[in-house]
Every structure is written in structure tokens, then in C-alpha cells.
Amino acid sequence: MSVSKRPLPREDLRALEGYHSPQLDVSVRLNTNESPYGPPLEFVDAWLERLRDVPLNRYPDREARDLTDAIAARTGRDSREIFAANGSNEVLQTLLLTYGGPTRRALVFEPTYALHSHLARITGTALLVGERTPEFGIDVTSACALIQAEKPDIVFLCSPNNPSGTVDGRATIEAVMAVAPGLVILDEAYGEFSDWTAADLVTAETPLVVVRTFSKVWSLAALRLGFCIAPPWIISELERVRLPYHLDAATQAAGIVALEFGEQMEARVEMLVSERERLFNALSALDRISVFPSGANFLLFKADGGGRALWEGLLERGVLVRDFSNWPGVEDCLRVTVGSPAENDLFLSAIGDALCEHGGP
Numbered sequence: 001m002s003v004s005k006r007p008l009p010r011e012d013l014r015a016l017e018g019y020h021s022p023q024l025d026v027s028v029r030l031n032t033n034e035s036p037y038g039p040p041l042e043f044v045d046a047w048l049e050r051l052r053d054v055p056l057n058r059y060p061d062r063e064a065r066d067l068t069d070a071i072a073a074r075t076g077r078d079s080r081e082i083f084a085a086n087g088s089n090e091v092l093q094t095l096l097l098t099y100g101g102p103t104r105r106a107l108v109f110e111p112t113y114a115l116h117s118h119l120a121r122i123t124g125t126a127l128l129v130g131e132r133t134p135e136f137g138i139d140v141t142s143a144c145a146l147i148q149a150e151k152p153d154i155v156f157l158c159s160p161n162n163p164s165g166t167v168d169g170r171a172t173i174e175a176v177m178a179v180a181p182g183l184v185i186l187d188e189a190y191g192e193f194s195d196w197t198a199a200d201l202v203t204a205e206t207p208l209v210v211v212r213t214f215s216k217v218w219s220l221a222a223l224r225l226g227f228c229i230a231p232p233w234i235i236s237e238l239e240r241v242r243l244p245y246h247l248d249a250a251t252q253a254a255g256i257v258a259l260e261f262g263e264q265m266e267a268r269v270e271m272l273v274s275e276r277e278r279l280f281n282a283l284s285a286l287d288r289i290s291v292f293p294s295g296a297n298f299l300l301f302k303a304d305g306g307g308r309a310l311w312e313g314l315l316e317r318g319v320l321v322r323d324f325s326n327w328p329g330v331e332d333c334l335r336v337t338v339g340s341p342a343e344n345d346l347f348l349s350a351i352g353d354a355l356c357e358h359g360g361p
């Protein structure tokens, strides 16, 4: 008998769980914060038209010049301040490969987006964990004390925060930037749904990186496109670390064309924000449910009678939301993505029913 020759992965990765967001086949899917609508039909036509002219035998534009120019124009920045990649997740990974890694440490404030700590682990970056307040905000005094004591190479912020929807104010971000000795990465995947963005805090000399995505507001989750806004000297470092030709021609074209539909995107954001407020008010009125204020396209709420039972009750009624009930810091909480008005109605009627059945009077 031969001895097994299956090489083991890196020791520090063996205990690692993959990043999961369970998918189930149900009629109302409100669990992954996608847009309820596909991009406008005119977008699809314009994109396919553009693709016809792409020479498929040639590598794509390595610097994604036209795309970064278009993003720069849309965000009112210089092209040298923009780096685009396959989803904002690849932007975050590139940031960690460049500024994290063995001997370096990254600070996250939990509960927050699980991928930040996951990417830190797979890049060998040590993790420091700070805590959010019971309302999921960042307590400036304790956060700054922690940063000054630990001197992390990277501080992650997420505003609006996933999964809570909490928006950090300008004063919080400025206070963190003032004491952070290294890079501050602000994940603004949901920034367009919030009433302010920190992008204008990025200046030539501030080590602040604001990360955005086309997955949510631009309805392009299937294509994988994200970007960051940062000082040019940070962007140049990222350009050296990313894979050559990392962003394929179809994705580059999609991003350029999507930005021509800015008005439609803004109209959708407005509709989703007003639906979010409607859902917030309806959930607030329910007994045994506490809902947290959100600046994103989702709402986190806590079920006093048990989060898991309510999640199952919703699923039995054909509505899938995200179950956070056994996550540290968000026990008994569920997160619902704001869907179309019809989906939101179905969710509200399902949760009303489910609450009556589970532990009702």
C-alpha cells in the first residue's frame, strides 16, 4: 500500500471555512443584497453591440484605460485615482496582498462583512478585532485608543456596514484616519444608498481607500466589477500586484456602458431607498421585532422569539432572507434585502404570518 501523497494546504489555512452564502430555490430571494431588477434592456443591447467589435484573439486593455476614465468621470476624480478589478472583492484582495501579508496586521470592527477577515486570513495577514456598539456603530474613543495601542497596518471600515446597515459619520472616519498609522480601507459597497459618501476625504496624501462595486446599484453582480478611489501612489502599487490582464474585455465594456445609464441607476436607488423606509416602518410596527436603521439596500432586524425559527417560517412561505441568528454579535438577527415593491409586500405578509404561528398569542 502506498502512503497517501495528498499535499496539505498551508497550515494557517487548514481551519479556515470557505465564504458561504447559502442559495435556495425559492420564489422571493431577498438574501444577497442584489438589485431586484436586471440592468435596463438598452444596456444589454449597447453592451452586446460593443462586444461585437472586441478582437477576441487579443488580450484586453491591461490598464482598463477607457473604463477607469469613465469611472473617474462619473465619480469626479482623476483616472490615476481609480483601480478596477473583478468585483470589489478582488480590489480588497489586491489591497491585502499589497499592504497586508505575513508580519502585518489588519483591524476589523465586528460584526461586519465576513470577507474582510477572510481575505486577511488567506493573505496571511494577522487579524485584530474591535467591537461595535450595541447599535453597530463605531465608538470613536475606544476605536482610536485601540488603533493607537495596536498600530495596525490596515484598518477596515464598512459604511453602510454589512450586515447592520449602519452608516459611519464623517467625524468617525476622520477620527480614525487621524490616528491610523497605515492604510484605512473604507468599503462603500452600499454607498449610493446612503445619504453621504466619504470619497471626497481621499486626497493626494491621505492613505484612505474607498471601495465601490457595480454588483448592487448597477445591477451587475453576474459580471464581477468593482473599483476603488485612492491616491495615485496607492493605485500604482495595486497595479504592480494584480495579475496581468485581470479584467476581461466583456467586463470592461459592461462597466463603460453601464455608466451611460446613470439616470436610470439613480431612479432605482431612489425607489429602493423609499421601499427601505416603507419596510423599516412596517417592521418597526411588529411585536417582537426590532429593526436597525440602515443606509443600505437591506435591513437587519432582531426576532425576540428566536431568529432561526422565524427564518424557517419565512422560508416555508417562499421567502429567503439571510440568517445571521448564530453569528456573534447579531444573535437572533435576520437580514432582508430590499426587493421590488411586490417582493417586499410578499415578505411583509410572510413575516406577519410567521410571527403569528411561531409563539403568537
Ligand SMILES: *Cc1c(COP(=O)(O)O)cnc(C)c1O
Pocket (backbone or CB within 6 Å): 033, 086, 087, 088, 089, 090, 113, 158, 162, 187, 189, 212, 213, 214, 215, 216, 221, 224, 225, 226
Ligand atoms: C456585496 C458587498 C460587496 C460586493 O462585492 P463584489 O465583489 O463587488 O460583488 C463588497 N463589500 C460589501 C460589504 C458587500 O456587502
